[in-house]
Amino acid sequence: MMPSNKSVSDAPIFQFTNCRILRSHQLQREDLWVREGKILNPEKLFFDEKGSADIQLDCKDSIIAPGFIDVQINGGFGVDFSLAVDDVQSGISLVSQKILSHGVTSFCPTLVTSPPSVYHKVLPQISIRNGGPHGAGILGAHLEGPFISKEKKGAHPEHYLSTFESGAFQDLLATYRHLDCVRIVTLAPEMKRSSEVIQELTRQGICVSLGHSVANLSQAEEAVRHGATFITHLFNAMLPFHHRDPGIVGLLTSDQIPARRRVFYGMISDGIHTNPAALRIAHRAHPKGLVLVTDAIAGMGLAPGKHTLGQQVIEVDGLNTYIAGCTVETALEAASLHPAQLLGIEHRKGTLNYDNDADFLLLDDSLRVRATYIAGERVWSQDTFTI
């Protein structure tokens, strides 16, 4: 009997053709193969299973990139996660559905500095879940504050800022109460007892990010030695780069980072928060650490004019801004591979490597999203784009 492609699985095999796929840091003219929601290795299929495609799809010369992972998004489309206290679930659902058109396939809903009662109410409502037609996947919450600097509070309400006192980590626990769904905590490392807190968060597998801070470089390096791996919106809400003490920005070229550790830094992908020249400095100093975030607020996706400039974020324009400073491949990886590495999920997401989740985007040459796929299923597409 002829071996068929059903020898391993009954699930249909999809072959995406006529495309350039981002793999090994380059756009390569290859087909993308998908089965059961995972990226399939066609060589194994041909030689081991003697299988072939059940369905071929012509991508019309699209770029195929891994789905974007946004680790800092405060809301959008009229929803502010920090304000939607009583029904944050439906707020998150709405945003997770709407961001599919921006190419975001998973994200970390982000809460700004809030009183403890808000964390106590909101955090139990956030659950980690896979993406699908209902919306982008939820990787866990990003809590930005309240353990941040008064001097660099930005838009965070000063009244609710907090410090670590005698309890250190217990103070953090009393504030947030629920850590099950928490993936990232942004704090200011110059606060007393922050070292203990950073160590404990790291021990629990929670990513510590430095931001809204007046830390000098040695304080930032100490935080990294204790486990911090991320910098929240580099350049914004921290001491400006100074040649005698470059502050947190100095982590990009520090020689005090422990071996085999990489510090990542978030940059807001709107071309407004950071001058493109500053972006190029950061990127040339430390290209593998760049993570694009939207830092979007409730105004994202609503009609322009109603909301403050600088808070409106359009992912695609952001990516194009980045192409002015780096290559297409780099911009795409900064929105997919790097955030996945930051969260330690690159074996599942953020690349088109074999066996990874088939979360990917079809983009035109201007990096406009034509279609968004999660687990191999098309979850959004432009009206004019059919394959």
Ligand SMILES: [Zn+2]
């Ligand atoms: Zn911030």
